[in-house]
Amino acid sequence: MGRLDKKKRLIIERANRKMLGESEMDCPEATMKTDKGIDLNKKNKKKIAENNQYGLPTEEAKEKGQSCANCVAFDTSKRMKDCMKNQTGEVGYCWMHHFMCSGKKWCDTWVEGVPITSDDESYKKQEG
Numbered sequence: 001m002g003r004l005d006k007k008k009r010l011i012i013e014r015a016n017r018k019m020l021g022e023s024e025m026d027c028p029e030a031t032m033k034t035d036k037g038i039d040l041n042k043k044n045k046k047k048i049a050e051n052n053q054y055g056l057p058t059e060e061a062k063e064k065g066q067s068c069a070n071c072v073a074f075d076t077s078k079r080m081k082d083c084m085k086n087q088t089g090e091v092g093y094c095w096m097h098h099f100m101c102s103g104k105k106w107c108d109t110w111v112e113g114v115p116i117t118s119d120d121e122s123y124k125k126q127e128g
């Protein structure tokens with residue numbers, strides 16, 4: 001299926017779901033409180049801790065003011081807070097590594113930009 005067809009299909013699916021009052025898109029698996037979701041979140045977190053220094057920001061990152069909370073991959077939109085069942089805004093979903101991370105943490109693939117706070121941006125990110 002071509003990219004345009006996929007886009008059209010996604011737009012139609014979203015419109016249909018909205019009309020039916022359903023959530024526009026399923027939550028990412030790693031946010032789900034199922035055995036599979038919990039395992040996936042743990043596995044992805046472990047992988048990034050081992051490969052990308054996920055943890056408290058390094059001294060250099062601190063000096064540069066870098067943290068998950070201001071990384072372009074960090075999603076604290078309303079729909080994602082609902083998915084994560086965490087309304088504090090201190091935890092976000094990382095679209096780069098697919099796990100739930102603390103805004104106070106950091107990893108070496110941090111990217112400057114605007115974190116995701118709107119549902120629309122969040123759905124766009126999920127659509128890829």
Ligand code: SF4
Pocket residue numbers: 048054067068069071072073074094095096097101105106107108109110111
């Ligand atoms: S990519 Fe960004 S949001 Fe994800 S763990 Fe790294 S710093 Fe945090």
